[in-house]
Amino acid sequence: MKINIIPIFVILVLAIALVFVLGAGCEEEKVTGETIKQPEIKESTVIIEGFAFNPQEVSVKIGSKVTWKNEGSHMHRIINNQAENLIMGDLFDIILKPGEQGSFIFNKAGEYSYHCHLHPNMKGKIVVE
Numbered sequence: 001m002k003i004n005i006i007p008i009f010v011i012l013v014l015a016i017a018l019v020f021v022l023g024a025g026c027e028e029e030k031v032t033g034e035t036i037k038q039p040e041i042k043e044s045t046v047i048i049e050g051f052a053f054n055p056q057e058v059s060v061k062i063g064s065k066v067t068w069k070n071e072g073s074h075m076h077r078i079i080n081n082q083a084e085n086l087i088m089g090d091l092f093d094i095i096l097k098p099g100e101q102g103s104f105i106f107n108k109a110g111e112y113s114y115h116c117h118l119h120p121n122m123k124g125k126i127v128v129e
């Protein structure tokens with residue numbers, strides 16, 4: 001009887017170990033699958049506060065929506081630099097009172113430098129790639 005207990009014990013330990021190995025394998029696959037399924041992030045936010053755009057430069061994918069949120073206490077008018085309007089075609093001109101927000105969807109690749117029409121020292125850039 002004692003001779004038989006040892007192989008059974010060994011088989012039992014191996015079986016438990018196998019379950020752990022397979023379990024870990026499955027978990028890993030699951031995580032990989034979830035990572036692939038995640039949609040591409042196509043939204044970005046720029047905060048306006050203290051007469052500045054934060055972040056000043058943003059990189060986004062083509063088709064991304066960029067939202068400017070005016071968290072300051074003054075009105076701002078966000079407009080892309082005129083020299084580039086002629087080349088890019090796309091134009092945004094967004095007037096935001098304190099507490100307001102406005103968006104623009106960038107469908108063309110390129111570098112869009114912009115400024116505040118009311119405060120020319122406020123400058124920013126959206127890089128679309």
Ligand SMILES: [Cu+2]
Pocket residue numbers: 075076077116117118119122
């Ligand atoms: Cu301004």
